[in-house]
Amino acid sequence: MSYFVNEKGYYGDFGGAYIPEMLYPNVEELRQNYLKIIADENFQEEFHHLLKDYVGRPSPLYLAGRLSDRYKANIFLKREDLNHTGAHKVNNTIGQILLAERLGKKRIIAETGAGQHGVATATVCALRGLECVVYMGEVDIKRQAPNVARMKMLGAKVVAATSGSKTLKDATNEAMRDWINNPVDTHYIIGSVVGPHPYPDMVARFQSVISEEAKKQLAEQTGNGSPDYVLACVGGGSNAMGMFYHFIDDEQVKLIAVEAAGKGVDSGFSAATTYLGKEGVLHGSRSILMQTHDGQVVEPHSVSAGLDYPGIGPQHAHLFKTGRGRYVSVTDDEALQAGLLLTQMEGIIPAIESAHALAYLEKMNFTGGENVVVCLSGRGDKDMDTYMKYFGL
Template sequence: MRDVPAWREPAPPDATMGDPGARGRFGEYGGQYAPESLVQACREVAEAFRRAWADPGFRGELARLLALHAGRPTPLTPARRLSQALGVRLYLKREDLTHTGSHKINNVLGQALLATRMGRRRLIAETGAGQHGVATATAAALLGLEATVFMGERDIGRQALNVFRMRMLGAEVVPVTTGSRTLKDATSEAMRHWVGATGDSHYCIGSVVGPDPYPWMVRELQRVIGEEARGQCAAELRTGVPDYVVACVGGGSNAAGTFAGFAGTPARLVGVEAQGGAGAARGRLGVLHGCRSLFLQDDDGQIIEAHSIAAGLDYPGVGPEHAHLRDLGRARYVTVTDEEAVGAAVRLARTEGIVPALESAHALAWVIRAAGDGDLPAGSTVMMTLSGRGDKDVSTYKELL
């Protein structure tokens, strides 16, 4: 299925990607649909984060950790050979070069610092591709916290390297054997576990999903991607702003962080989903994991299992702010197939010497396809976030190539 809605004029800067307010709403999406036993815990997280985010000391310590431990800023790399072949100017925001190998470390370092500020001694997390789990285990080890990571049994099998890394870092990895045994079920189990552990544990959600304040908090912690890229584009491009800003979308944290840096510019924002997990492109209004957003559902309103070769995109919905951006027409959401993603990964490896994560390969697959069919006009400038490196996916690539 091809999703090509008409572009609309960008909304003004103060109309998108701001503070969702006390109700945590992005238009009709978001909110706090948490069980009664978690309402107070969510309120405590929201209040603590608002205080911390307004504290220059907290922001300064996070910036220090991002620089000295995570390796920020990440470079903006021109993909010269691929650009020449496609007829566009493609730049890659290199989140694959961060410590732990993906953008996840940006969010986790912030939430781990928040947890210590709140007096929590343990981090609870869910993970699909394993990158969020590795980042959580890394931050916990760095700050002297415990970590418990819930991971679907199916994902444990296809992401064995990351499971080993988490355990080597000292985290407990809990297999989830219910449902599809993937990211959705890992998230459900992590939230259930948090119910009985709110006194000493912080739930470190990895994407822009969940009850308020998580969609906003995670976006703000990932905003560093977009703000860095915005400054780098201003220095690199004659126009100062790319024509298109592209990122892959599962729950949507790397895309939300990227888009936040460009929401007030004329750049056209494109979120690329897996064809089998297209919450923004094909989802319907519903509630899952504590928020109101767009989810894949059957005629009875039951959640339909997602499918993607990329474990990090194997989620049946999308973060509430992405649903709102879609409705505004400020961002466009498109889909690509597993086969397109694998082909794009091979092409990037052989033209630029970069093996991307399968999640990132989805974004690149759309750029390649759109350049070929004219959806990206010749000569366009494209800034794409390369959200992670492909080490974790080598066994999958090996099986398919």
């Protein structure tokens, strides 16, 4: 069985390009060119140069000693939090900006939830001198003020999405509307492994540097590049797909994707898509999404803005349906506690998104000595407000 995209843009039952005709020329242009551009030697050279000297890759694979003692397993943290701009998001924006340049695009648009992808996009636009417009839900603009300021300082225009629930889903709708209205000179940098084909595959390829490095680093440190478990949090699923990518065909490696249960999977305030969702179409691809009986998209909830999305990428839906990946969830409370635990045991303040993956370690039963890689997708600076309120700091 293949877990990767086929020539029609599908992963099993999921994927495709469910887009109105207005987006067809842009998406088709990408589809016809992305593999060729990515494979180009000059592109690869520039991509890896920027990842190394600008982003600071490779990010370390750190054996967390005290955490390992606690769980009786070797807990390795893939330190995406140490990347420039503070999260894994920049791996993708570097790749896409180089691709946009090669397609002759002059204007970049993006959607953002917590602001991490918006900042990563504004950063690469500043780096390359391209115009940048970031759509962000009005509600998120209010709760993520520092990231809004960072984007503005980087020269991006931040546009409030005032439709629907005024969060990530609506910011994505607005970005798509912008692209419809600007069909020639604009490239849309989608921030996750969602959207019409080829986006899920393209973003996964750019993020796959995470598992490419981790595999090599693990082999260097333990003599075996195949861990027993790989864990990552899933909103749309870009850090998870990057973390899984080079382990997907190694069936001995168990892939665990941790979704945000919010206040509890059955509380009505949750973002646990595989548990609550059904198959359907959102933002251009067939996948699993939270929806009503009538196919209206349901608002998710998570304390972590980066996981507050009602769907998952189509490749995740495929890994879930085939059983290749295990999709689980942890609550807001469990994630926040795991964030505090990592901070006090290892001196690393994680993003609340990443803390979801860490929280699941508490629920696993290790027999002793297993090698476990957890993707620490981002750092917690942006979440200090939430931590302060929750813990009364």
